[in-house]
Amino acid sequence: MPVRVAVIGGGVVGLMALKNFREDGFDATLYEGRAWVGGLWKYSDDEWLSTAENTKFNSSKFRTAIPDFPFSKHVDDFPTASQLYEYLNAYCQHFDLWPHVKLSSRVTSVKRSGERWALEVTPNDAPSYTAHYDKVAFACGSFTSPRQPTLDGIDQFKGRALHAVNFHNPSQFEGQNVLVVGAHASAQDVVAQLSEHASHVYLSHRSGVLLLSRYSSDGSVYDRMPPLNFTIFTLYLQTWFPNLFTWMMDSLIGMMAKKSFPTQPASLGSLLTTKAPSIAVAAPLIASELYPHFESGFCEGVPGIRKISGPRSIELTSDRTLDNVDAIVYCTGYHMTIPVEMESSLNPYAYPGSSANLYRQIFPLHPDPDIRNSLAFLGQAAVPLPGFAQHEMVSMCISQVWRGKSRLPPLAEMQRWHRNIQAWRADQTKRYQAQSTFYPVFVPMADHLAWMDSCAGLGMRRHFGLLSRWTNWEAWKFWWNDRELYNLCLTGLSSPAIFRLFDEGKRKAWAGARKQILLDNESVKLQQQERQKQLQAKKEI
C-alpha cells in the first residue's frame, strides 16, 4: 500500500510539496483552510495574511519560477500577486493536483495515534472529522502570528493602531497622517495602498534598510546577475572566509543601492544617511513601489520611536516629536509559530523566542526515530537565493528521506547541527548588531545548499565542480558533451531549470530543462531590449 502523506497548507510551498510527494509515489493529500490555493498571494480580508492584488514579487519571473513550471510570457517581469495566484492555479491544473487538494479544510490538531498520525480536520461548513496518515508535512506559511511592539505610553494614543495583517480598506485613512512602523515588504505594501487616500506617511525604522531598484541601469532586471559561476565562487568564499564574504557582499549591495536611486530626496530623512545593517542579518528592500512616495514627499523616513507623548503625539529617538499622527500601522513582522494544535515535544516553536527545534530547520529533534522520519516542516529555512526553487528543494529532500533514498543522520549528529546553528546565529547577531527581528529562518547558504544538493539529488556539485571542472570528472564529461549548455548554465542567466537538469536517481529531472535554460537566456535579453525601447520612447516624448 502506498504511504499516505498529508500536506498542511496550500500556499506555494505546500503545492510544490504535494506535487513532489506525488511524483515520488506517495499517496499525498493537501489540506487548505481557505477556499483557494496560493496562500497570501490572493488578497483577502480574513484574519490570515494576504498581499494586496498589485503587490509585486521582489525577484523577476526569470528567477522566481518553480523550476519545471516557467511563467507564461504574458506575465510581467516582476509578477503581481494576482498573476502569481493564476500561476499557482495553473500549476495545480498542469500537474493534476486538484483531485488531491481539500479546500476550506483547516487542520486543527495533529496527534500521534499508534504508528500513524491523526489529523483533526475542521471544514468551514461541516463537522470536524479525523483522518489518518503515515507522514505529515507542515506548510502553514511563515507569517502566522503578528509581532507588535508595546510602545511606551500607547494608552494615551487616541488614534487607531493596528498590525499590517489587519490592514484592509485603505479608504478608512482618507486625509489622515499615518505612522508606519517598520521598513520591509509589508510596509511597502501598506504605503502603496495609503498613497491614494492618506495625507502623509511617516515611515519609522530603527536601523535603516538598503533600498534597491527592480532594474539595472542597462534596463535588465536586477537579478539577471549574478551568473552561476560567480555564485559558486561566493559559496566557496563563504565557506572558507565568511567575514570577507560578508564584507564583499555588503560593499557590492551598498554600491547597487547607491546606483539604484541616484536622486536622494530629503524626505528619505534618516533613511538617507543611516548605515543599514549588514546583509548578513537584514535583507535589502526592492523598493521600486516605495521610492516614488519619498520623491513626491508623501512618505517621509523618520528614526525609531521613543514613546507616545500625547493623544496624537509621538516622540522619536532623535528628540523630534510628531504632533499630528492619526493612526499607527505596525509592519513589524511575525513570530514563528505553527498554527496547529500539537504536543509541545512535536512543536518546533513550543518555547516562544527560542529558535526552531529542528534539524536543518526541517526535521524534528525528537527522541523517537519514527517521529523524526514522519514529520517535516517546510518554509522554515531560507538562504538569499531568489524565488521558489529553494523551497521546492526542501520538499524534495523530505521526499527522498521518506522514501529511503537519503537518510537522516543519528540523533546526536542532528543535535550537534542544531547547536552549531544556534552558535552561528548568536555570533552573527553580535558581530553585525542584528535587531531582535533577525529573521529566524536564515541558515548558512553554502552548507544548506550543499546538503540539499546531495539529499535531494540535484547533481549540481557533481556537474559544476566546486571551483571549476578541474576538480571534477562529471563536470568534464558535461563540458565535453554539451559545451554550449555547460557554458550557458555557468555564465548566462541562472535559470531555475538548472536545478531540474540532472538525474541522480533521487528527485526526477525535467525533460524540458535544457530547452528552458536556452529560452530563458533569450527571454532575458529580449526583456532588456524591450525596456530600453520603452525608456527611449519616454525620453522622446
Ligand SMILES: Cc1cc2nc3c(=O)[nH]c(=O)nc-3n(C[C@H](O)[C@H](O)[C@H](O)COP(=O)(O)OP(=O)(O)OC[C@H]3O[C@@H](n4cnc5c(N)ncnc54)[C@H](O)[C@@H]3O)c2cc1C
Ligand atoms: C507583503 C509580503 C510580500 C512578500 N514578497 C515576497 C517576495 O517578493 N519574494 C519572496 O520570495 N517572498 C515574499 N514574501 C514571502 C512569502 O511568504 C513567500 O513568497 C511565499 O508566498 C510563502 O508561501 P507559503 O506557502 O509558505 O505561505 P502562505 O502563502 O502564507 O500559505 C500558507 C497557507 O497555509 C494555510 N494554512 C495555515 N495553517 C493551516 C492549517 N492549520 N490548516 C490548513 N491550512 C492552513 C493558510 O491558509 C495559507 O493559505 C512576501 C511576504 C509578504 C507578507
Ligand SMILES: *[C@@H]1O[C@H](CO)[C@@H](O)[C@H](O)[C@H]1NC(C)=O
Ligand atoms: C564567470 O564567467 C564570466 C564569463 O565567462 C567571466 O567573465 C567571469 O570572470 C567568471 N567569473 C568567475 C567568478 O569565475
Ligand SMILES: *[C@@H]1O[C@H](CO)[C@@H](O)[C@H](O)[C@H]1NC(C)=O
Ligand atoms: C524578497 O522578499 C523575501 C520575503 O519578504 C525576503 O526574505 C527576501 O530577502 C527579499 N529579497 C530581496 C532581494 O530583497
Ligand SMILES: *[C@@H]1O[C@H](CO)[C@@H](O)[C@H](O)[C@H]1NC(C)=O
Ligand atoms: C544567449 O543569449 C545571447 C543574447 O541573446 C546570445 O547571443 C547567445 O547566443 C545565447 N546563447 C545560447 C547558447 O543560446
